[in-house]
Every structure is written in structure tokens, then in C-alpha cells.
Amino acid sequence: MKRKFLTTPYMLWMLIFTIIPLILVFYFSFFESGPDGIKFTTEYIERVFEPIYLKVIFRSFALAVISTIFCLVLGYPMAMILASRELKRRDFLIVLFVVPMWMNFLARTYAWMTLLENNGIINQILMALSLPTISILYTDKAVILGMVYNFLPFMVLPIYSVLSKIDRSIIEAAEDLGANPLRTFFKVIFPLSLPGVLSGIIMVFMPAVTTFVISRLLGGGQYMLIGNLIEQQFLTTGDWGFGSSLSLILMLILLLTMGIMSKTDKDREGGRFF
């Protein structure tokens, strides 16, 4: 099974467009050009570990974890529905699922603000029904809502695509052997869908950690997240060294997290095809 050459175009691509930029990030993190030429420094990296910045990193991770969990919990049933055999016009529904994401992000987020504001549409409706109004704009909740809204398809689609081709006979076998639906789900369906879940988590969690626009708009600037901080270094402060160091550390932490996750996933890789 020598199909490795198929990765060649990809590896070349990544070499040019990802590795070289990455080298630049390394360079900016560890070298600074002063009046007496370029010299090595660890000053930027050390700065990342100051408590105030660690706090920002921690907060970004916490919000991203929560959003990812919400996406998974909300998205999994949706993926199951999309994959269920009874469904007619499946392709149509799947495209419908991503179409909202094609409308500009900023415009959509402003629309959320119109919905969520104190005198917003949701509260107007609640008031008309004489229900208590909500006030979540400019809180953690709004930021999480924004993230779930924006990243949900990235969780649902990979899970759906895996679920859609699970061998029906396995599920039927479990049912024949007397497993109740819950047991069938946790013992058979869910483990089989894990590769999709893992992909979904990667595609939601990573962008969620580095995003800054959602927190800025829906969080009312109450929260500084790591993406925000990095953006500020490159644009406002012009401190590329510190900005690069922040993103370098961020990448390291994320890669480690992924490493641990794929370790736990490795056991099931045995006996499979590729």
C-alpha cells in the first residue's frame, strides 16, 4: 500500500506556505535587531509567562473548552438526525446548514446584537408575552453563544459524515442482542463515530482559542482573549517579537493538547485499514 506519494503536493504546499512563515515566527520570537546587529534573546518568551498574560491565555482556553462542549452536545444529535436514513433531501439540508455561514460574519454578529440587546427583538417578544426579559449581551454567555453559533457546522459536518456510513448491521446486531437504545448508542454508535468527533473538536476548539472578533463584539470588550492580545501586538503596539512569542507558546500548548488527545485515540487505530 504505497500511496504515500499522494501527500507530496500537500507536503510541498505546506512546506512553502506554512513552514516558512513558521520560521519567521521563530525568528521574530528569538531575535531582535538592535543598533549593533541582530542578537538572540529570550526576553519575549519570558514575558509571555508573566501572570497577567497567563491569565489571558487561561481565560481563552476556558471559553474555548466550554464552547466546544456546547457545540458537541448540541451538534451530535443534529449530526445523527442528518445521518438518519429516514431523512429525505439530505444533501439539501446539509448545504442549508452551512449557508448562514456564508453571510458576512460581522453583519451576522451585529444581527445577534439586535436580537440580544436590552430593547432587542428577543426581549420585545418576551415582554409582549409578559415573561421576564434577559440581559446577556456583554457577558461570557454572549461570547459563548457567538462561538457556538459560528463553529457549530464545523462540529456537525464531520460527525455527520462518519455517522452516515456506519454499518447498519452492527447497530441491528446490538439491538438483536437485547441492548437498549441508550446502551447501543454508548457502546456501539458513539465509539464508532469517534474519529468524526475528534475532527469536529479540532476544527472547533482551535479556531475558538485564537478568535478575537467574537469576544470583542459580543463581550463588550470586557474580556481580553489571547487572539486579541496577539492582534494588538502586531497592529497597535508594533511589538512583533512579543506577538510572535505569544503565538508560538499558544501553538505549543495546543499541539500538546492535541498530542494527548490523539494518544488516547491511538488504541483504536490497530486492526483498521490504513
Add this chain to the structure above:
Amino acid sequence: MKSFLMRSYTFLIFFFLYAPILVLMLFSFNESKSRGHWGGFTLKWYVELFQDSQIVSALYYTVTIAIIASIVATIIGTLAAIGLTNMRGLPKVITLNLTYLPLLSPDIVMGISLMLLFIFVKLNLGFLTMLLAHITFSLPFVIFSVLPKLRQISEDTYNAALDLGATPFEAYKKVILPQISPGIVTGFLLAFTMSIDDFVVSFFTTGSGVSNLAISIYSMARRGINPKINALLTLMFICIMLLLVFVNYRMSKEDNKERRVDN
């Protein structure tokens, strides 16, 4: 009962996804420039939209780049995913981690470093550079959509095809590809979604008058988004919906025909 639950859940999720779109469409008819209050019904933003050549050209570039970038990314990404599943040990770990990189580097870092790279190789910033950048950040989404599908296929399927006399290429085309097609479609859709809405990377990798909608819209942020953007998005939305309904109609007609032939 089960199907009722399924239907209500689907409805709720879709409502969640489409509620802001409805609001956005509603406000494209707002006489007032602000979404802060309703000033009466108007169509003037639609008129202004078509007089704005900047936005029209941005729309053209947005769609073209999104389509080309997602197609190229889907092809390269699918091939890479197939190759990746054939790898073991260290090379596999390295390739996988390489694939994470574009996902986990903040947009601004990717944008600026790609910009520096393009300047370094003396590539004129414009259509081509923006396209290259879009393919780069779309690739991981394709790979992570296709990969789990490949891991689902049993080795026997491929071997059986070979035993039956298929060449490896045929085995892939006739056996593997149809099996992983939901993953490929998913990857394409996600890549398209990433491309059509990107601001930061696009901003730093474009030039020579080539702009996309995200750049036009974000650059209005300081002064407030002009409602003609709402008008534009409304039109885009309606066009996509019409296209979908049309394709859906054609396909179900085709299906019926096939079924009749089968019978």
C-alpha cells in the same frame, strides 16, 4: 414520537442558525441608516448597492476566490488524506502536526507572515496571492473532514477490489472514493465557508485593487456598516436559496426517472 422530536430539534437548530439572517434581511429595508431604530420601509439601499462598483467587484472576487480555493483545497487535501492514512510512525505524526498549524496560528500571524513571504519572493500582491493564502488555510478543514471517513473503511474492501482484478487506481476510484464522498463534500463546504468570510488573511495578502467583501465590510467598522451591505447579503441569500431549490428539484426529478427505470 421519535420523528416529532427529531423534527422539532432540527427546527430549533435551524431557527438558531437563521434568526440573525432574518434580522439582517429585515434591516435591509430600513429607511434609517442605523439598526438602532426602524425608520420605515425603503428600497433605497438596493439602488445604492448597484451604484457601488467597489462592492460589486468585491463580490466578484469573493465568489471566484472561494470557489477556486475550495476546489483546489479539496483536491490536494483529499489526496493528502489518502496518503496520510498510508503513513505510519514519525512521518505520520509530523504530517498531522503540520496540518494543525494553519488551524492554530492566529489569523494575523498567518496573514502577516504570508505577506512577508510573498514580498520576499517578489510576487505581486493581488488575486493570485490571496488565492494561495485561501487554499492554505482551507486545507486542514478538508483533511480533517476526509480523514475520519478513511479510517472507517475496512482494509478488506480495498483488498477485495484488488483480488477482483481492479488496479489500485480503479480500486480507489470505484470503491474508496464513493465511500468517502460525504467527507469530501463536507470538506469542500467547510473550505468554501472559510474562504468566503475571511478578512484578516485576505487583507494582508491582497493588493492591486483586488478586494473581497469581508475587507469592504470590516473597513466600514469605524463608521458603521452601511445598510447596503444588508441589501447585498439579502440578495446573495435569495440567490443561493433559489439555486439550491433548483438543483434539489432537478436532482429529485433525476432520481424519480432512475427509479422508474429500475422498476
Add this chain to the structure above:
Amino acid sequence: MKKRVVRSLVIGALLVGLLGIVGCGGSGKEKLYVYNWGDYIDESVIKEFEKEYDVDVIYELFATNEEMYLKIKAGTAKYDVAIPSDYMITKMLNEDLLHKIDLNNIPNYAGIDDRFKNLSFDPNNEFSVPYMWGTVGIIYNKTMVQEPVDSWDILWDDKYAKQILMLDSQRDSIAVALKKLGYSLNSRSEKELEEAKELLIKQKPLAYVGDEVKDKMIGNEAALAVVWSGDAVYMKRENPDLEYVIPKEGSNIWYDSMVIPKTSQNKELAEKFIDFMCREDIAYKNADYIGYSTPHREVMEMLPQELVSDPAYYPAEGDLANSEVFIDLTDVLSIYDRIWTEVKSQ
């Protein structure tokens, strides 16, 4: 069927893409690259210029001064005219990124009011020609705030907790705190900045920071907000309950001016464009469309009387006694950045 759809889609896309790449070659006319904020010009003006001078204008947009600066500094494209703000002009000047403008080629410069000449960032009018200007002040809702508003202090009043909106920009928000303390908004003193930080932290439970101030104030979502004057005029028109003041402690006056970056390869045409933008009828069109204050004397007279007499829109020089223009603080920006991070991550 499916296959056919996909195949024709691929081919179509590639063809269109090829057209796009080739299309850039375009006509053989002279080209002028203009770099501006989004929605910051009457689009018809560009077409008029193209027709009158028989050239192609390549018009590009940026979202912040800093993004524009990065692209020009990197030398990515041949921008001929850009419209940055005051402090950014200083920064670009310090880094030798700007061409001198020959005012002899800009006869319409005579129309610019003397008030807007010899500004601190360009003392000899060598590098920039003013495009729009304004102030920063407080806009408040008269139905929610009964007392007279004349000082930044009101932004720290518990009564209006959760109803105050600040600008989402480190420089602007720190400037407000500095002014309230009676310091210069261009302060380089760590002690003064530390005090400003404490003040902003104290304000945090009371105020939100956001980009979308305008819609909020118009929609009666907040009582007080820090805004730019040009926006204030528009907000007052949409919601008559709003009033704008420049606090007595002084504030920030800002200018967006046209410059010719060193990336320009057609300085002559760039100067023609700047001159064109200063022409009375063109400047009027822009002022009318954008709604910000124009530095053009005759255009001011052409605008509706009630606008020009509005001190929020066109404050007299006396009203601005304590106000300052931002200067470039590149060397101490890291202190500003640290303060802002500390305030925000509290």
C-alpha cells in the same frame, strides 16, 4: 447528473479565475492607487475623476490606521494616495514613508481654512492635506441624563452603571482617563499612566467598550457614550433626544489627511487627485455624503446653517482650548498596551 454538475462547476470556476488573473492586466490607461477607509468617500467622485483625467483609479480599503501602515511599510503595493489620521502621519513621517507634496500643484489648497494649516503633525504643510476633521466628546441621552453634562467625571458616576459606552481603542480610552485627571493625552509619564489605569479599572463595572456605539445610542440602549463628533451629528439626526458635548477638561481633536506614500510611482497624478478632492464641488459632495466636518472654508458655507452653527459639529477655536491632537507615541506604546491589557483582563 451530479457528476456533470460538479464537472461544469469546476471548469466554470477555473475559467472565471483565469479571467480574473488576466483581467488585472486591463486597460492601458494610467493608474492611480488610492487607499482609504471604508465608506469614507462619495463613490461618484472617483468616477468623475477617472472621466476627467482619463485614468483608472484602483481604490482599496483599510479598517485601521495600523493595518494601512503595515501594508505601506512593507511596500506591498504602489499606493499613490492614502488617508491616515494625525498621529499615524507623524509615525510615517518619522519612518520616511511620505513624499513631500508640492502645494503649487494643489491650487485648491487655498480653499482650506487657515485653522487647518500648520497643524502639529505637519507644521509646514509639506506632507499632508486635510480631508476631514473632528473631535471626541460625550454623547448623552437627555431623557436618561437630567443633569448638565460638561465633564468627563460623569462617566464615572455610579448612577449610570452599565449605561456607559467607551471606545474600543486603547489610545482613545486611556486619553479620556488622562484628560479627566488633567494630564495631557499624549502623556509619556509612567506615573500619570498608572493613575489613568486605576481610573479605568474603577470604571470597568460601570462601562462597556464597543465598536457599535452608534446603533446603541440611537436605539436608547445606553445613556452616555464617548464618540467622534461626525458620528454624533448623524446620531442626533436619528434620535433627537441625544446631545453632544466636548468636556471642559478638553479632548482630542483629530484630522484625517491625504498623503502621498513613498510607494507612489505617479506623484504627479497623486497631486492632481488631491487637488481634485479639494475642489469646492467635490469636497462638498464628500462632506455631504460622509457627514463629517470639512476643513474647506467655502464648503462649510454651502452646508446647512444649523449644522455649521452646531458647536458639536463645528466647534469654535475657543471651545477647544484644552484639546489636543494625538502625537505618535511609538516608543511608549508598550506601556499603553500593558495598561490596556491589565484593564481588560481584570
